[in-house]
Amino acid sequence: MKRRVIIVGGVAGGASTAARLRRLDQEVEITIYERGEYISYANCGLPYHIGNIIKSRDALLLQTPQAMKTRFNIDVHILHEVIAIDRNEKTISVKNLKNQEVTLEKYDTLVLATGSSPVIPKIPGIQSKRILSLWTVHDTDNIRQFIQENNVTNAVVIGGGFIGVEMAENLRHREIDVTLVEMLNQVMTPFDYEMAQLIHESMEHEGVHLQLGDGVDSFEDYNDSVLIHLKSGKQLSTQLVILSIGIRPNNELAKNAGLEINPRGGIVVDDMLRTSDPNIYAVGDVIEVEDFIDKSRTMIPLAGPANKQGRIAANNIAGDEDHYLGTQGSSIIQIFDLTAANTGANEKTLIKRGLVKGQDYESLIIVQNSHAGYYPGAVPMTLKLLFSKDGNKIFGAQIIGKDGVDKRIDTIGTAIRLGGTIWDLKSLEFAYAPPYSSAKDPVNMAGFVAENVLKGRVAFSDWDSVEKSDPKKTTVLDVREDAERQAYAIPGSINIPLGQLRTRISELDKEKEIIIFCAIGVRAYNAARILMQQGYSNVKIFPGGMRFYRATHY
């Protein structure tokens, strides 16, 4: 009899496992059970279909069960839910959702690619039919239909994670008035607060009302709308609520079958993606993975890892040993005309792990152009980098800007993956012509600046250093030209343009801390070098200059 491989879940991880396995082995019997109506669809495209950016619904359906059969000889059963695993008998119970019939199916190898589901908290009023979540094609259809049928002109998004922020944007594309409620003081937790401020500024600018640091107490249907009672006491009234406060792994099958599960509900797998039962593999959102940065165990539900894990599981099932080496959590999001991307750990995480700045790690924030400033279209990006005190480990990076962000996060991500150091960033050789980069790419610059930080040649102030400082002890020095100060200048700051600093240096008090400002940080750095070599011992530059100051203090 032919070997039977059964895959539970037919989207990112499941379909990828199946397709790769078929290419490796034309003989093995491959069956996919999917409880939903669709397999192999573009989850990540769903918000954009709601925003009418992706016009065609069909474009989201990458494979059909029919094509899976003719192209890959894979049997796909949609609307079939796997409800139990008998590991001794190596069988699963499958419920046909069309007629509720349950059948037993035998497997030799089982793959769990059951993904995750949105968390629906037990908040009073949550069952309102005006409260929707986005996870599947079905959800997408629902939301689109609801918007159209109810002529929705205002909505509230609960939760400022990826999907919440993408939904806020896409509802704006449909000219719906949007308020976003988030319990934390920032959206997009992969970013540190000061970086998230750039996102906040942009979202508000695009007409999204942010209600940060506030949570939902209860919902209440009221005529043609739902009232949201917030913890702050505030009330919002809206036609539509999009709930996206988090997800949890679909681990019931695994749990009931006694497979090892971690405290957060993730299925525990080894680096060949085998669960605690060697005949059962698991991939995708439902598994625990190794955090590539600190080697701890974590859960990172993203499409790239899910697809790669599917291929690795298939290789292992086919006998071609392959290993999954952890997830570093590289992610990216378009927020109107901004792109925000990150890789590795952020500063909050380092602090949570007990690392101390200046002792265990250092950080920098620089602003650099997307490409040569003299070539049309160059726009600034803000880059935050976290690295170890010896420079030999890059912990993570966050970049926000309007162009070229994806490239830089991916080159830094590649460097992290391959064990690159701060010293490597200095020497990375990027392809340069004026439309694409600068002779010193922003990533090289980050390396240079990191070197300067580690060798004590520059020190950055905190992003909120001005408001925290005591004017009696701190001089705010602005080295920009007069014309630049017309637009904005920090009250109380002293102005000595960089070109005059050498001759006017005596105007500055050596006993005071000096925080230097320029437009983006480069002149401030050059000024700092002058001061530091003239006996000024407490000199800091404001990271990212006036540009970053204003974005973080918008």
Place this chain on the structure above:
Amino acid sequence: MKRRVIIVGGVAGGASTAARLRRLDQEVEITIYERGEYISYANCGLPYHIGNIIKSRDALLLQTPQAMKTRFNIDVHILHEVIAIDRNEKTISVKNLKNQEVTLEKYDTLVLATGSSPVIPKIPGIQSKRILSLWTVHDTDNIRQFIQENNVTNAVVIGGGFIGVEMAENLRHREIDVTLVEMLNQVMTPFDYEMAQLIHESMEHEGVHLQLGDGVDSFEDYNDSVLIHLKSGKQLSTQLVILSIGIRPNNELAKNAGLEINPRGGIVVDDMLRTSDPNIYAVGDVIEVEDFIDKSRTMIPLAGPANKQGRIAANNIAGDEDHYLGTQGSSIIQIFDLTAANTGANEKTLIKRGLVKGQDYESLIIVQNSHAGYYPGAVPMTLKLLFSKDGNKIFGAQIIGKDGVDKRIDTIGTAIRLGGTIWDLKSLEFAYAPPYSSAKDPVNMAGFVAENVLKGRVAFSDWDSVEKSDPKKTTVLDVREDAERQAYAIPGSINIPLGQLRTRISELDKEKEIIIFCAIGVRAYNAARILMQQGYSNVKIFPGGMRFYRATHY
């Protein structure tokens, strides 16, 4: 007395050295001598100023001598040519080009950043005033003025390297009729021939007449034009000739001073960028560097390396030891709406080094979308990858497409720099959302395909396999759908859509070689997997499918 550092040449390498050195050391005396009228200008932007893409000439001048003085306390002397070095006395002779006066200047450390100059061959008629080269701001002014004053409507570019191709494009932006003459059978030698065909197709499409495989015999002024007599016997008549057939290092100073020079004229330096005289450093186009890929000595005149070398030389001069670890030759060019980029070695180079395909190295060509196909704006890119037979070394990559090319060449370039392998490419974690990438990024795909090649799971035919094959021995199998064949199909090809292959497999002759086509290669690969496991032993897929076939056979 203060230590005196003199820098010869004040543009990319020289100005970078000076600026960094000043930041490290406020005490040292820094003097730049520049024989031209400008320092610190954007060489790389010059062609775009001619094309009016960069409108402002001022934008190209990044620093002035005045600003260098006030900002950096660096003495800059323009229109001063250094004409001799006395290494024993540690002096240089400087000629003031305004009054021809020569003075002697003492140095403690000397930096040669003299760059390179266009080669002007001794061809009859070359002195015509209608024959211009582009290298400096002055050249740019000349060409712009010539075009305007002579109302130039047609021009011939001699040489298909970076500058020749950029000039062809920029002249087209001014609606000038352009012919490009190139001695080799392709433009842009960093690319292998079949990849260069994509560039040829695009250039012809944009109205550049290509005259490949032909050289200039002589020029002849004739009324208001110049006649170009080509080696082929052909004649061209044109108002303006742009000559860009190559460059040579400005090594006269070094040579006359007895510094070690390599056979190609490059100044020999160690990895701290010291010449054979420990008091003399050299950086930029004028030096020999280590080829990062095969560790041979070579010359790679690019702005990124020049800028980085300047910084490294400054570090060493200031006593903060730093090393230059070789150049891999990452470069990129915009050619109308195409981007063409490369890193590392191409196949021609590997062959020249005596490496044999299938024995020492393998190659692949794939076509993949710039980002998720279902998100608007996705466009295909063609990626060629060269790697060792054990997969542990990536020799190089070439990518051509309309979007996302720069990102992928830089991630592969980073992987090469950090010693990444084919197996690493598989696991690199890129930031994914639909506007930026696919869950499996093209670079991951290249890793997957490379693995398949190395493990014998797929074999690519040559790009010219169809015309080289004997129909009696070879089946051309097209697995696309009927509708796709309407647009174009290879004459004599057999059509079995992938979905029917399993049932119609017996129609194919097992004894013959089979070359499989689809649109971009993915279905062909899936078809190959079916055939190879059914006893078809000589199965190849056409790289990049019909898309690449048609571009290479335009």
